[in-house]
Amino acid sequence: MTPLTPVRTLTRITLGVACAMAVLCGLLGALAGGWVSAVVAASIAGGGTVVGSSLTRRRSMASFSAAQRSAEARGFADGLAHGLLIGVAQYEAAVFPLSACGVTTAERDSRRAFAYRVASEEKLPEAVRQSAATVLAALDEADRHRAKDAMEKFSRVVHDQLTAPSQ
Template sequence: MNRPFLPNLTYGCLIGVVSASLGASFDWRLAPAAGLGSVLALAAGEGFSWWRGRKKSPARYEEAFRGGYVQAATQAVLLAVSVYEAAVFPKSGPEGVKPGERLARRADAYAAAAGEGVPLPVQVAAQAALAALDRDDRDMTRSTVADLNTTVHRQIVAFYIQVL
């Protein structure tokens, strides 16, 4: 299993501080060398293992990249639909949002729902939510946006189960 590089480098720095403290307890002149040496050794080892692991499984990294793109696209759909919902049913009343702003939010929501990389279940749930928003049906909108939220959550969980 490949580990992320930066958190391990952070642990290496902590170990370097501990090494420097131990070096200082024996001889203060050796403390910087002991700390720096251990940090460099840990950083080099972690960097090499990260590079070697990346070289071994580029397909896994590509899969994770694509999955991350899909995950971001599904969350963008949920965000765009939620922003459009706020424009259709503003908290400040029916005159709270100008018609031009509402149309711009609608266009953004439809573009996000039809975007590249959005899974089909998310597209279907988004279409249902957008149809309810276009009808100004508050109860149906609440239900369909909740369904969209559940669908997005399921897509993200399915990705993590597949990758891990």
């Protein structure tokens, strides 16, 4: 089964509306003047609907495409923000391990590099990027209290990013 794309959806809606208009006008034509009137009314209504929708198709498809691009960009930014939150939390766990021999230096450096790499993405919203920079600076200095406060604020910023209404 082929996927239902915006073009196919618009085509199906157009055909459905054209058929409904043809049937409705055909019935009204049959009631008003017989079968000849029914055929003429159905042909004019169905054909007019198809022609009218064909004329507005470009505008409709442009609107669909813009909405799709906006949703893709928003979804990508939300995914990056969530991934950054996870990366920073892993780096925090490496900076403040539960046991003395829990994390090697190489693992800590790897988690730090990953967090910084994701934080430098251009598609991240500025508020998320700035909040992450605050957390990363506190973690680099191994300041537990400041890192905890910054991580709480960062979590709220990411949550607000993920739950904000689309524009």
